[in-house]
Amino acid sequence: MDPDKDNANPTILNPSDLPSRRRESSVKKREDGGVGLFDDLIPAYTYLNDPFDLPASSSDSDSDSVEDIDAQEIYDLISSISDPEHPLSLGSLAVVNLPDIRILPPTSAGSPISTVVVEITPTITHCSLATVIGLGVRVRLEQALPPRFRVDVRIKKGTHSTDEAVNKQLGDKERVAAALENGTLMGVLRKMLSTCE
Amino acid sequence: MSDIQLYLLEFDKDKKETSRIAEQSATRLQNGELKLVALIENLGEYINNEESTLRTKAMAYLAEVLSFTPQKVLSRHQRNLLCDFILSRIADDGEGLGSCAKGLLALEERGKWDYERATAVIEVLINHTHPLRQYKLQTERYPVLTLIDTLMAKYRDALRNLHDTTPDFMARFISYFEGEKDPRNLMVVFSILKVPMIEWDIGADAQELFDAVFNYFPITFRPPPGDPYGITAQHLKDRLRDCIASTPDFAPYSFPALLDKLDSTSVNTKRDVLQTISSCVKEYGPRTVSLYSITLWDALKFEILNAQEEDLAQEALSALAGIAQTLADGSSGPLNAYLRPITNECNEHLEDAPTKQSQASGQILHKIASTSPETATIIISIILPNLYTLYQTADTTAKRRGLLEVLVQLIRADIEVFGEWRSLGKFTGDPLATNPLDKFGSRTLEVMANGLSTAPIKEVSFRLVCLNGLLHLTKVRQLLDDQDIAKVIQLFHDVVITEESYGKDEMKAAAINGLVEISHQKPQLVVDKAFPAFMAELPDTDADGSLTYLPVLEAFAKLASEEKVFDKVILRLKNKLNTAVKEHASSSYLVALLSAILYALNQGGVQLEQSSESSPYYQDIVLPLLSQVSSSDSSHQHAFDNETTLDLVGRICSIIIRPQSVEIQNKISKEIQSLFRGFSFTDVPPFNLNCTLQQTKWMIVTAHLLGAFRKEVALPSDTQSFLNALIQFTQQSSLTPPVRAATLSQISLVTNKFITTPTLNSLLEPILYPPTDLLSxxxxxxxxxxIIFAVLKGLVLRNSTLLSTIYPTLLSFLTNPTYGTTVAHGFTTLLQPADLLTKQNHCIISGLHKQKTFTLLVPNIAASFRAAEKETKPNYLIALSGVLRWLPFEIVQEELSQLLPLLLQSLDLKGEEGVKESAVGCLMKVLERNPGMVEEHTGSLITRLLSTATPIATVGSLGNNPAVGKATISGARAGVVNGNPARVRAVALKCLAMVPAQLKMEVVLPFRRQVVKKLAAALDDRRRIVRTEAVRCRAKWLEVDEVGDEDD
Structure with a gap:
């Protein structure tokens, strides 16, 4: 194994133990508590459906329910980013955690701008790649969130020996922009983001 | 002119002609028209010519004539003379070596050589043409190699004797082939060299021989396009690997060299090395392998413990297992010596569990332990005590999980070696082997049972491991007694029944699957222990309105998939249903119970087939259900008037009746219309138009019964009047939609399978045309x-010739101002997979029906579309998409260039979401399979997909002006909604995401800016599924120019 790794042997969370949207919605949806085993018994194209009547019965549930972007959605966006030095996701390494993601509503009524705050937890306190990870999370969110969100990525307080400095770096627009001009760094970021769904 | 002169003339012009001339000479030789002496004399002038090319050509002529000469034309003496002649040419000249070899091969085929001749041939070759690489043309070397290969195959003793008696023969022989690079020749070289490797006493030459082949390792050859010989890298690799693994004498050279190459950074090389090591340890035998076993372990373990590539780790594991397997054939000392460092190292890694290394240790132990009873015994008795100690002192659940995962691996290995209850393992027959788990069985059971029942419910992964471990433990042959297994069963059904739901309910799913597996091993125990528990949880009635029964019911129905308990599951469900009916349970409970029965019957389909003569389920299930449906006295339950219930009843009856023979079905058929009430068929639907609402619903059940019948079964009334009755019946306005749909299905079933082809025309004529005149x-x-489409559905599947007259009429209806759109929507029913019209339902389904309907309809629709009025154009698009959505791409692609513009226009339709969805689906298929077709439409495709997917306001308004951008952002929030439903928006984005990867970079690049910008609006869609697709799609488009970035 590559001896240069900061933390060659991190703790890994099992996929069954990661938070996910599916769990929550499947429980809510099926009040009967079943798993939908019998749902496929009658084929979707059952003869009892009348193809001539279809146009009338649609899209009614669509317009009246708005699903807002929430912390879980942000988590799903960034937990699948790969760690730069392990072939594992940030979620399973517990670098990003659901409770450390917050969405702050617009500060004034007139402004449409909300802020997403993500605090990342490096696997060890002297992790030299914390900045790269932070940058990866930031780039991912900027690509995947609508422009009305401002993205604020920081190192969770007390989890890194130089968290102040790293936060300063991540918060500085110019330095972020300059970093993204760097070909090698972009290569690393692209590799990290390539596992995103 | 003599033949040789003609031959020389044609030599550089026409290969076929030269062959013909040579063949002619051969024929003349055979006829005696040409004497061999004359032939040689004619040749003399050229074969001794100063011009070397002439000499070569002359030799080619001789070789070719010989190869065309039939057996027995040449006498033994002549052959010997010719051999001597050719050999002298090789020795003196060297030109035309390939032809010489071909000539010798031809002579050898025409008469076996003796010992001395074979020796002479090889000696001349080695002495006068060494090294072979001096002949530049691979086509010249190939015959020589083939000749030597033939000698190796047929005159092995002669060559071997030469090796035994001539001290330096081997060295010269090996170096003879040095530098060969042509793949086809190399294949022959490897096969030649393999013979001395395996059979000869190579002693001092071992290293040289090894180097001669190992120089080619690893093979990195890639066959050129259109390679005439079809040799792949894999062929070469396989032969080379066989050479390296051929003799234990190579071990001192092969292992160090291979391990050295294992440090390579190329994955392919590493894979080759690992596969070769696997072959070597299998072939070299226990004595040799024991010398290298620990060295190999030290090197191979890194590939597993720090696995970079999963498949390399698997190869390394196979190699380690191969060592254990080979050593187990020898004495116990070396095996112990090999396993000691392995168990030590794994024990160390267990201390830090759970880590990648502890996981890898589990894999190593599993793979090695499953090779033989000896290794399993050694590994289990060394690892388990330590594992238990660590488990006892472990301070976190995660660590316990890591340890148990390894334990499960060991149990799995044990099962592979010693077998399950119902199947023997690899070595169960060995009477001397006692299962090492015997000593640990109760301890293991206790640990894992404890873990499962005491760990908090949110420790999903830990409990899953416990559950998995317990399951495997119950499988181990003759390990646990029935009492212990019963304990496990109880733990499992407790999880299913009483435990509260948590998360994704992985535990419950795993527990029920576990029960199914245990019931495969120990059916009676599951029936005795788990069944009563399940039954107790199912209420007799759901009068209190609780829904808790459903998960239990689902779990119970799943057990039917195990054939050993299938009968019992059905029986219990049936009893429960009877009770529920008696207790006036609600229709939703009955639906659940019926669903469970149907599910169970589907699972055990095989058993229904087996009892095709007289099914007990017919008496037990079909008849009681039908009488329940059709009863009209006080015992009738209103729950049985519910259409869903009736549909399920129909399906259950159908699945049982379907496999029965014609005779039995004929008996049933008389009664079906009245559902065994004994009425005349004229008193019930569809013949009686004045029946009660309850009776009309019987049509739903009878549709399924009709579906279940074989086509030879006689219907109660004649087909003509039955069909007429159905058509009359459908037209009543009082019918509920499901009853009407069921009646229409019956029409389709009748036209498909109950009318023979000769009578089809005469039967349908009065219906389609006057008097009934449907097609007017x-x-x-x-x-x-x-009704028209129901009739057509039956005809489409049987590929009837009537289609070609009906389709044009139908297409003309698309212009009908009132009903054009309705007709258009009907087209989707034609090729849609049918619920009742299936192969299992004995329907006539032609393999070509899709193709036929496509050819009859699609070109016509495309042509009429162009000529159509503006108002009726959408009808054609709707009809088209209805047909296309069910067609495989292979059929559609014939007309693709015509269809693409139509598909794109379909995206502009208002409100036809089904049409849009199918159009996008079709475009995706095109993008995937034949992206080149789309290229000219790229711009139009992208714009349309964007407008389908994003809010209306943003389309066209998102310019470069940031102020406008901001306005649309808030606009999207304020509720400017796209008219398309979320599903359509999402699928459009999915399609758009395919564009960058499928189309050429230069085609896509100009659109990147625009797409990325507009997708920002889709990122803020109201629905999550759309946003997810938008994110995915945008990421794909953002990547577009990144390739360019790297070049800067």
Missing amino acids: PSSLNPTTIR
């Missing part, structure tokens, strides 16, 4: 349109 524009109305 004046009789169009929503019901008749449905």
